[in-house]
Amino acid sequence: MKVETKSRIVVFSLSLLVWILITTVFSIPSLVAGIIMALITAIFAGEMLIVTERKFHLKRVWYTIEYLFKFTWELIKANFNVAYIVIHPLLPIKPGIVKVKTKLKRDSALTMLANSITLTPGTLTVDIDVDNQILYVHWIYVKFTDIEQTTKDIGGRFEKLLEEIFE
Amino acid sequence: MPDLAINQIIGYVIICIGVIFDLFGVLGLVRLPDVYNRLQAATKSVTFGSAGILFGVFVYSGFTAMGFKAILAAIFILLTSPVSAHAIAKAAHKAGIKLTDKTVIDLYQEDKELQK
Numbered sequence: 001m002k003v004e005t006k007s008r009i010v011v012f013s014l015s016l017l018v019w020i021l022i023t024t025v026f027s028i029p030s031l032v033a034g035i036i037m038a039l040i041t042a043i044f045a046g047e048m049l050i051v052t053e054r055k056f057h058l059k060r061v062w063y064t065i066e067y068l069f070k071f072t073w074e075l076i077k078a079n080f081n082v083a084y085i086v087i088h089p090l091l092p093i094k095p096g097i098v099k100v101k102t103k104l105k106r107d108s109a110l111t112m113l114a115n116s117i118t119l120t121p122g123t124l125t126v127d128i129d130v131d132n133q134i135l136y137v138h139w140i141y142v143k144f145t146d147i148e149q150t151t152k153d154i155g156g157r158f159e160k161l162l163e164e165i166f167e
Numbered sequence: 168m169p170d171l172a173i174n175q176i177i178g179y180v181i182i183c184i185g186v187i188f189d190l191f192g193v194l195g196l197v198r199l200p201d202v203y204n205r206l207q208a209a210t211k212s213v214t215f216g217s218a219g220i221l222f223g224v225f226v227y228s229g230f231t232a233m234g235f236k237a238i239l240a241a242i243f244i245l246l247t248s249p250v251s252a253h254a255i256a257k258a259a260h261k262a263g264i265k266l267t268d269k270t271v272i273d274l275y276q277e278d279k280e281l282q283k
Contacts, residue, residue, distance in 0.1 A: 021239055024232035079215040082208050083191040086198055095204055096272035118249035119214055124207050125249075126256045126275060136275040138203045138256060145272050 008046035015041045051107075063164045074120040074157065081121040085140065096142040097126060100135040100155045109166035116158045123154055178227025185219030188212050200267035202259045210252040218244050 019034035020026075085092060100117075104110050107130075114125040114135060122140040129136070137154055144150060171179075195208025221241040228234040266273060 018239065021235040024235055075211075075215060078211045079188055079191075082195060082211045083188070086191050086195040086208060091198060093199070093204060093269060095201075095267065095270050097203075097266070097270075097275040098272060099274045099278075114253060115246075115249040118210055118252055119245075122207070124203065124210065124256060125253050126203070126260060127253075129278075136278075138207070140204060140207050142271050145274070 003050060003052065004047045007048070007050035008042045011046040011049050012038050012042040060165055063161055067158070067161045067165060070158070070161065071116060071119070074116075078119060078121040092141070094141050095139065096145070097136055097138050098142060098145055098150045098154075099147050100137050101147055101151045102133050102135060102155055102159060104159065104162060104166070105133070106166050109162050112166065113155070113158060113162055116162075117154060120154075120157065174229060175227050178223045178225075181223030181226055182220050183223075185216045185221075185223055187216075188219060189216035192216055200269065202264055203256055203266060206252050206256055210248050213248050214245055217241075 015038040016034055019037060020031075023030050023034070102110070102113060104113055110128060110130070114128060117123050117125045117135065117137060124138040124140075125135055126138050127136040128134075135155070137150070139150075139154070143153065189212055192208050192212025195212065196205050199205045199208055218241040221237040221244070224237040225234045225241075228237070260275060
């Protein structure tokens, strides 16, 4: 099967599922409307979700679950970090924009890495330089400015897992 | 006090925690000095705070129409809030909004000047 067709089918099923979950009405007219809307979505934007052919690995599912757990843990830490900074009377911040190098190449992997960095403690992705594989990260408390150390400290938390999942 | 099922009590507790973290986010918006730092507070508290509130609604109402909608909204918030924060930060930097005086380093600006 062509990659594009596969992608369209996945988009169609996903949009139909979201429609059913949102409406939660199991009548014929509602379902027909949902199918029409899902078809329109699949025709216009269907080819963008899956771009390359990849084999299914059970290992990848395991890594995804591990990633989700790690991500949630970092998210909770990030929230307590913000709470600590905001409540502290002296406002302990030392902000700056640093560079982080990454090994990831795929767009999907880079997007997920940037999003993960934004949601983890003290960091916010400002821009990505795709050609040089560099992320510009705003750090609320700069510990080091050297690119090697920032890469290890900020990018290293998720890079390995994302590499296994997406590359 | 009205009779509450156990899941409703847990739901209320989660909603309260979410509201508290949203409050921290709002405090951050007021107290932190510049756009980038404020975005940090806003994105982080929104994910745990607002998504937490929605998750609390899901626990409260169970597998009903309201619960499914709340869970979907939480997923959309988790996916879109970092992207919008990234867009705002990049736009702010492009528009030339200065970082606060406390800033120690801005490699992004240096690289931009190198490219010129």
